[in-house]
Amino acid sequence: MNNSRSPVRSGQRASGEEIVKDYTLEPEHELRFEVDFGTTVKLKLISGTAEIFGTEIGIAPEYEFTGRKVAVFTWRGTCSVEYVATETPMVSYLNMHLALEQLREQAKITNKQGPRVLIVGPEDVGKTSLSKILLSYALRQSHNPIFIDLDPNEGTITMPGTLSATSITHIIDVEEGFGSSATTAPSMGSTTLPLVYYYGYADSGENLKLFKMLTSQLAKVVKARIDEDANARVSGLVIDTNGLTDNTGYEIIQHCVELFYVNIIIVLGHERLYSDMDRLYNDNNDVTVLKLLKSGGVVDRDNSFRRQLQMRKIREYFYGTPKCELSPYSTIINFHDFSIYRVGVGSLAPSSALPIGIDRKVSETQLVKVEPDDSLSHSIVAISASETSDEVQLLEANILGFIYVTEVDTAKHKMTVLSPCPGRLPNQFLLVGSFKWMES
Numbered sequence: 001m002n003n004s005r006s007p008v009r010s011g012q013r014a015s016g017e018e019i020v021k022d023y024t025l026e027p028e029h030e031l032r033f034e035v036d037f038g039t040t041v042k043l044k045l046i047s048g049t050a051e052i053f054g055t056e057i058g059i060a061p062e063y064e065f066t067g068r069k070v071a072v073f074t075w076r077g078t079c080s081v082e083y084v085a086t087e088t089p090m091v092s093y094l095n096m097h098l099a100l101e102q103l104r105e106q107a108k109i110t111n112k113q114g115p116r117v118l119i120v121g122p123e124d125v126g127k128t129s130l131s132k133i134l135l136s137y138a139l140r141q142s143h144n145p146i147f148i149d150l151d152p153n154e155g156t157i158t159m160p161g162t163l164s165a166t167s168i169t170h171i172i173d174v175e176e177g178f179g180s181s182a183t184t185a186p187s188m189g190s191t192t193l194p195l196v197y198y199y200g201y202a203d204s205g206e207n208l209k210l211f212k213m214l215t216s217q218l219a220k221v222v223k224a225r226i227d228e229d230a231n232a233r234v235s236g237l238v239i240d241t242n243g244l245t246d247n248t249g250y251e252i253i254q255h256c257v258e259l260f261y262v263n264i265i266i267v268l269g270h271e272r273l274y275s276d277m278d279r280l281y282n283d284n285n286d287v288t289v290l291k292l293l294k295s296g297g298v299v300d301r302d303n304s305f306r307r308q309l310q311m312r313k314i315r316e317y318f319y320g321t322p323k324c325e326l327s328p329y330s331t332i333i334n335f336h337d338f339s340i341y342r343v344g345v346g347s348l349a350p351s352s353a354l355p356i357g358i359d360r361k362v363s364e365t366q367l368v369k370v371e372p373d374d375s376l377s378h379s380i381v382a383i384s385a386s387e388t389s390d391e392v393q394l395l396e397a398n399i400l401g402f403i404y405v406t407e408v409d410t411a412k413h414k415m416t417v418l419s420p421c422p423g424r425l426p427n428q429f430l431l432v433g434s435f436k437w438m439e440s
């Protein structure tokens, strides 16, 4: 087989019928394919080298994809939609990585912090994919950057609705994404990663005050980790965000730049955002604003596809993936052993439901105690690490894990919940957000 080309075989199974297709990729070409939920595409590299969002794929294994949009790229050298693309921005992404590596080498010499990269842009421009590429390339060069996921929509690391940080110490799995690589990262020093906060909303601007509060907490812990871990300090940070192109988005970007001492802002696929950021940081010598092209392969995902992605992520938390199945435990818990809270305005009854003359002033970060009833059924509930019921502590505490409320029995004051581990829940303080899931 010609070493400068990478033949790839893909097979799609729809209603039991298997179609096998062979593709030969020229150097710097990309095979792109979209797989619907309920359909499976298997992919096998026959010879040569290829990668998926920065992670190299092997020749022997067969990779399976469902509900995914994928690009197989080869330097040397399919599906409901598939094609071979000759124009990809991968060379500019590689150059970006090389520039970051130079900054890491400089940081080693000066014993300073490596690059702190913030990736911004509108929805569906490939921000998460670029994060994966930059992180995977850094890992291949024995660096372990910290990945900060500030996109609560998908819950790239654990659950939708979360804000998290993890150290990248394992390759990012091409089938499972960050999930397994992030949660198997070893903890180092006193600052354990992955670190997860429960924000409870899908959009970072939905409860801006809470978002800022949680990201500030996250930044404190990341800073502590960087202070005690020289490799993390040199490797730097890659921060992924969700679509931030309006005024609230600009506020979030500036907040993140300050919090994480960001020195490189990468704007993907949005001219106006680039020129606004460039103007904003023009006088700031510490921050460089760069623009990179959006890959032609990035696909818009409609609300229904995004919802399916969220549901899959929740399912995977409890039941694992085909490669690593988990068996969650169903447990009955008493109402009086737990305190359940909701955060913010959206959780409250309308003012018209309050007694006449009672005024209600609710802050976006006010906690409201929830008395369990049927409305709690099918909710995803986070177990807080807080040691007390103090409002600030509860809001600022990280998350120990999640449970799913299967059923609420108000007569017996009991709830049936699904938990990833057997035995008692690790804490009595629970937080409920806006995410519901129907176990099927």
Ligand SMILES: Nc1ncnc2c1ncn2[C@@H]1O[C@H](COP(=O)(O)OP(=O)(O)OP(=O)(O)O)[C@@H](O)[C@H]1O
Residues within 6 Å of the ligand: 030, 032, 033, 068, 069, 070, 071, 122, 123, 124, 125, 126, 127, 128, 129, 130, 151, 153, 154, 241, 242, 243, 295, 296, 297, 298, 299, 301
């Ligand atoms: N080069 C490519 N070829 C094919 N599909 C791609 C390519 N790059 C990204 N995608 C797919 O496009 C979709 C959107 O990409 P991605 O999640 O990286 O965008 P995003 O900007 O992070 O989105 P969000 O708005 O959720 O933050 C994903 O399903 C991803 O797998």
